[in-house]
Every structure is written in C-alpha cells, then in structure tokens.
Amino acid sequence: MDALKAELKSLLVEHLNLTTVKPEEIGDDQPIFGDGLGLDSIDALEVIVLLQQHYGIRLTKAENGPKVLYSVNTIADYITEHRK
C-alpha cells in the first residue's frame, strides 16, 4: 500500500505539472483539491485519465468523484478495491 501511495504521489506531480511540489511533500490524508494542492476541475479529469491509463480503472459514477479523489489515501483505497 505504501508503494502504491508513493507511486500515486509521483504520478500526480508528473501528470499535473506540480513543478513546485515534491511527491514526498504530499500528505496521505491531505485534500488534493481546493485548499490542499490547489487543483482544479481540469486536474480532476487528468486524475481520472491517470487512473484509467495506469491502473485500468474507470470512475464510472461521477457522484463518487469527490469522495474517491479526496486524498492519496482515498485514491489508493479505490485502486486497491477495483484493480483487476
């Protein structure tokens, strides 16, 4: 699980061009949208594409988005639960 979280943090930094953030600076429970990492709605779409590309996971229900994409922990839990 820790390896997955570390990988996720690196992918977020790389895919979202978080040039001023180091992966290790992102807290497991830190909200990644809004006041957290300051991500916006386009970033949310990028994260959804990232999940699809790297883990073969589709976020089928839009209403689950805010809950699943809340933090690295919630994304990692979702991946673990849904990964084939």
Place this chain on the structure above:
Amino acid sequence: MKTSFKILGSCRIDENKIFVNQQLVFDNFAINFSQFADTAYQNQGVDYPRFYKMNNLSKLGFLAAEYLLSNFVESPSAHVSGELTGIILANHYSSLDTDLKHQQFIKQGVASPAVFVYTLPNILIGELCIRQGIKGENTFFIAADYDIPGQTAYVTQLLNDQLITHCFVGWVEYTAAGHQAFLAFVGPSAEAALPDYTSTTINLLFHQSYGRAES
C-alpha cells in the same frame, strides 16, 4: 478634441531575450523554450503556480505581460484591469503546437484534458484576463502575417468610441520551430516622451533590431 493615444510600454521576446521598452531586461542560455520560460518566470519572483500548467503559447504571452507590467515608464496600475481595458492579439499558427500534442494523445488512445483546454489561441487571452483582471473587448486574430495597420485601426476605433480606455495589443507566436512575442500597452497620456500609438511606431517596435543593452 481628438485624444492622442500613446504606447505606455512594450515588451518583446525574441528567442531567449526579453526586451522591455527596447531595453534588454532578461537574457538566458536555455536549451529549449521550457527551460527558458521557467527561468524567466522564476526571475520575476511571482508566485503563480498556474503558470506551470499553461501551454507554451500562454506561457509566452504571460511572460511578456509580466515583464511589461513590471517595467512601466508611467504607473498604469489603475488602468491594467477592468471593463475598460481590452486585449487584442494575433498570430499565424494559432494553437497549432498544442493541437498537434492533442492529436498525438488521441493517437495514443487517451486524450489529456489539460492539453485539450489549450487547443484555442484565445485561451492565452483568457489566462492574461484572469491574471491581470482584464474584462474589456478581447479578440485573437489568426492571420498570415502581423497586420499592424489593421490591428492598430481596430484598436484605435475601440479607443475613439470609448468602448475601452486602454488596450494590450500584439503578436504572440509559438511553434516547435521558434517563438516570438510582442506586447504593447496603449492608452491616453499627456507624456510627450512616450511614442504615439500608430502603425508606424508599432511596426518599428515589432521589427527593428534592439541589439543588446549595456549591463
């Protein structure tokens, strides 16, 4: 009485050099645009993480505006933003560099939303409007060449009709083969030393060789 409009400031970016009011203010050896843009951004000391998410065309225009506004002859702060400030830009290749990137992603099977949103040149105008608070007339023209007489006539008409009092004008072009940005801020001024806003002056500022400033 007809108002005389002046060029309150101008910025030109030629490859790795940034000139403000014809004076070299930043020169950097960079192996590519990305490196140049990041260094030029950091040199300004601004904190605007959104910069790193922009496409290259937007980064180029953003830098031109940042350098222009931080090196004004007259203090224009009251006129840079608001509904009476316009922005009229042009280029030849539109957002082609980003369009090609988007096409590449599609070929690979998954499009990138962050790339897709920059597949229009007027997104650059949107970025500058967000950053500077510009809310007036805005248009991005795509043309074979920089139609300076046409752009100047259009902006002068907007100013004379009092639809706007100030305007950013210019040409911002980015392709994989090279880039060039020219941005000027125009409006009324009683300062005789400032150049008149005419197509002849803009033509001179856009085309002339600035050379290197003394350090």
